[in-house]
Amino acid sequence: MNELYPDIDRWVIPGAAMAATLAGVRPSGRRGNESGAFWLGSRTAVSRVTAVVLPQGVGIEETPGQWRVASEVFGAISRWAKPRGLTLLGIAHTHVHGVPPRLSWADRHRSVRVPGILAVVIGRGGEDANHHDWGWYVFEKDDYRELAPSDLDRRIEIAADDALDVWGADSERVWELRTGMTATS
Amino acid sequence: MTADEKATVIEEGQAARGPHEDAHVTVDYLPATKPFGRAYPVTTMVETVRTDAMAFFGVRDRQERDTYRYFLEFSGSRLTNTQETLEQLLGPHRRGAHFNLVEQITPGMIGR
Numbered sequence: 019m020n021e022l023y024p025d026i027d028r029w030v031i032p033g034a035a036m037a038a039t040l041a042g043v044r045p046s047g048r049r050g051n052e053s054g055a056f057w058l059g060s061r062t063a064v065s066r067v068t069a070v071v072l073p074q075g076v077g078i079e080e081t082p083g084q085w086r087v088a089s090e091v092f093g094a095i096s097r098w099a100k101p102r103g104l105t106l107l108g109i110a111h112t113h114v115h116g117v118p119p120r121l122s123w124a125d126r127h128r129s130v131r132v133p134g135i136l137a138v139v140i141g142r143g144g145e146d147a148n149h150h151d152w153g154w155y156v157f158e159k160d161d162y163r164e165l166a167p168s169d170l171d172r173r174i175e176i177a178a179d180d181a182l183d184v185w186g187a188d189s190e191r192v193w194e195l196r197t198g199m200t201a202t203s
Numbered sequence: 204m205t206a207d208e209k210a211t212v213i214e215e216g217q218a219a220r221g222p223h224e225d226a227h228v229t230v231d232y233l234p235a236t237k238p239f240g241r242a243y244p245v246t247t248m249v250e251t252v253r254t255d256a257m258a259f260f261g262v263r264d265r266q267e268r269d270t271y272r273y274f275l276e277f278s279g280s281r282l283t284n285t286q287e288t289l290e291q292l293l294g295p296h297r298r299g300a301h302f303n304l305v306e307q308i309t310p311g312m313i314g315r
Contacts, residue, residue: 022235022260052311061236084311093276096233096303106234111310127267128309132234132260137310190279 023061023133026156028173029107030066031057032180033201040144042072042184043112047143051080054087054111056095056187057136058104065107066177070184071095077189084124085111090189098185098192108136110152112144119146119153126162137162149176226289227299230256230275239304243289249275250285256304276303 039055046053056071073095077088099106109129113119119141129137139153140146154170155162165173184196225242230252232239239259243252253275257263265271275282277292277300293300 022237024236054310081311084309086311087308089274089276089281089305089307090279092233092305092308093279093281093303096231096276096305097279099233100231100238100303105236109308109310122311123268125310127265128271128307128311130234130306130308132262135234 020133025063026061026065026107026134027063028065028175029136030064030175030177030180032067032182033176033178034180034182034184034199035067035070036149036176037201038070038072038182038184038196038199039110040140040147042070042074043110043140043144046080047112047114047145049080050082050114050143052082052085052112052114053080053144054085054109056106057108057110057138058095058099059107060103061105061107061134066180067107068182069099069102069104070182071099071187071192072184072195073187075186075188082114088189091187094189094191095187098187106130106135108138110136110138110140112140113142115142115145117141119151121153121155121162121164131157133157133159149174224298226293226297228252228289228302229299230259230302230304232256232260232262232304235260245288245290245293247289248285249282249287249289249292252289252302253282253285253304256302260304262304262306271306273304273306276305277301281305 043053057067059066059068077091079086119139135157137155154165181198230239239256
């Protein structure tokens with residue numbers, strides 16, 4: 019087992035995390051821009067997403083062809099997350115209408131590249147609500163590998179009732195947006 | 204500095220540090236479950252810490268279609284002068300420091 023990046027067999031993702039992510043990215047999507055979210059939690063064999071961070075404001079650039087999260091924002095999230103025992107488990111981002119939810123070259127190369135990190139692509143600017151329509155990739159060895167539908171069902175568990183906290187982040191700080199959010203709240 | 208942030212000043216003494224003393228450095232990386240930690244002579248350049256931390260976390264700067272770099276962040280600021288020594292960065296009294304290894308995320312269809 020890799021002590022820094024423990025092997026992950028399954029990810030448990032609250033339905034609230036999906037809902038918070040979609041709610042966070044859709045306003046940009048409706049303007050025709052890409053957007054995204056960081057998914058954090060505890061990294062173990064069964065890794066559970068317990069916090070969604072929606073980068074916004076200073077240090078974030080959302081355009082039709084790119085979602086840019088400045089290193090200062092990455093730093094602000096790091097300073098906030100590490101004392102809480104949170105680890106980055108995945109990054110979800112959108113592709114705009116007409117662009118398939120598949121990893122582009124930039125998606126593969128201009129993002130985190132460590133074993134087991136998830137890269138999730140949501141189509142139609144976040145309007146695709148069914149996660150089976152999203153692109154799901156995990157970084158293995160030296161590149162991202164797409165999860166086949168059978169892998170997706172086996173390795174991604176959507177926990178309908180689990181609650182989680184939703185946070186905003188910019189280049190200076192992380193702040194609370196919602197606590198105890200559930201998929202239906 | 205808020206209570207939520209890990210203190211960047213590991214320890215602060217009253218007396219100035221000698222030139223051969225070590226500074227204890229820790230580095231966190233958001234996707235990793237453990238920090239990097241090592242004691243360095245205070246004359247060590249920040250670049251050495253950055254390079255060692257990247258090796259520890261299994262990442263490296265990449266020169267592909269463009270340059271993708273990792274940075275050290277200290278007290279909320281990205282360090283751009285990596286030729287600076289730890290003593291120059293920390294001052295004469297600090298005995299250690301906490302850094303974060305950070306990167307800019309730029310997914311998108313540009314350059315697909």
